[in-house]
C-alpha cells in the first residue's frame with residue numbers, strides 16, 4: 434500500500450539533473466528531513482531510498498516527541514560535479530523545496546553540508562543547519578553522536594548492568610563524522626573502527642577491515658556508515674550483545690528485528706538512536722533554545738531507550 438503523502442521527481446532547469454522530495458507524513462507538523470546527494474545505479478534506486486528514508490524520519494520525529502512529520506530529499510548525482518554544476522543543482526533543488534510551501538524543510542545529509550544549505554537558502558527559507566556565521570547551528574553530527582552515546586549508555590545499563598563501557602570491546606562500522614565522534618566519546622572502551630575509505634585509518638583506534646566489521650567478536654556494534662546492513666545472513670553471523678548506531682534504516686526489512694531478538698542481541702532502533710541531530714537543530718533553530726538546553730533534549734534519548742527496552 435502507498436503510505437506516503439507525496440513524491441515529486443523533477444528535472445532541474447539549470448542543471449538537467451534529477452532531484453526529488455518524498456513527504457511521508459506531515460500529520461504531526463511540517464515534514465523535515467535531510468537532503469542526500471549521491472550517485473545511484475538507477476533512478477528507481479533513488480526513489481526507493483528517498484521513500485524509505487522519509488518514512489524513517491516520521492518514526493524518528495515521533496519517537497523523539499517532535500511536532501514534525503517525516504520527509505527526505507535526494508539529488509541524484511549522474512555525472513562529475515563541478516562547483517558550477519553543484520550550485521546549479523542545489524538551486525534547482527531549492528525551487529523544488531519551495532514548491533511545497535513549507536511542508537518540506539530540508540537539512541544536510543550524506544553528500545551535503547552546511548555550506549550547501551547556504552545555497553538552498555538563496556531561493557528558499559526552508560533550509561536548516563546553515564553555518565553559524567550564517568545564523569544556523571551548522572553540522573548536526575555532534576548532537577547526533579551525543580544522542581548515540583546517550584542511547585548506547587542506556588542500552589548498556591540494560592545489557593551489561595552499567596552505562597560505563599570501560600573495558601568493553603566496541604566495533605564502529607563507518608569512521609565518518611558521527612562514527613569518529615562516537616569513538617572519541619568512549620574513553621576507556623576498547624574501540625575498533627572500520628571504514629571502506631582506508632585513508633580514515635588512524636593509530637588512535639584499532640582497525641577492522643570493512644568486510645569483517647559485522648563478524649568480529651565484540652560487546653557492542655555501532656553501525657555508522659550506510660543503511661541495509663543488518664540482513665538475516667549478517668544477523669546470523671553477528672557475535673555481539675548490543676547493536677546501536679546512527680546509520681538510518683539498518684535492517685534490510687522489519688522481520689530482521691525478530692531475528693535479532695531470537696539471538697538475544699539487543700538492537701536499539703536507528704530512528705531512536707540517531708535522532709540527536711534533528712532534536713538539537715529544531716530545538717535551536719525553531720524553538721530558540723540555547724546550546725545547553727538543546728543538548729538536554731538530546732540526552733533525553735537515554736530515557737526513551739530505557740522505556741523502550743523495559
Ligand SMILES: NC(=O)c1ccc[n+]([C@@H]2O[C@H](COP(=O)([O-])OP(=O)(O)OC[C@H]3O[C@@H](n4cnc5c(N)ncnc54)[C@H](O)[C@@H]3O)[C@@H](O)[C@H]2O)c1
Pocket residue numbers: 543544572573574575577606607608609610611612627628629630633643657658659660679680681707708710
Ligand atoms: N550526520 C548526522 O547528523 C546524522 C544524523 C542521523 C543519521 N545519520 C546517519 O549516520 C550515518 C553516518 O553519518 P555521517 O554523517 O557520519 O556520514 P559520513 O559520510 O561522514 O560517514 C560515513 C562513513 O562511512 C564510510 N562508509 C561508507 N560505506 C561503508 C561501508 N560499507 N562500510 C564501512 N564504512 C563505510 C564512509 O567512507 C564514511 O567515512 C549515515 O548513515 C547517516 O545517514 C547521520
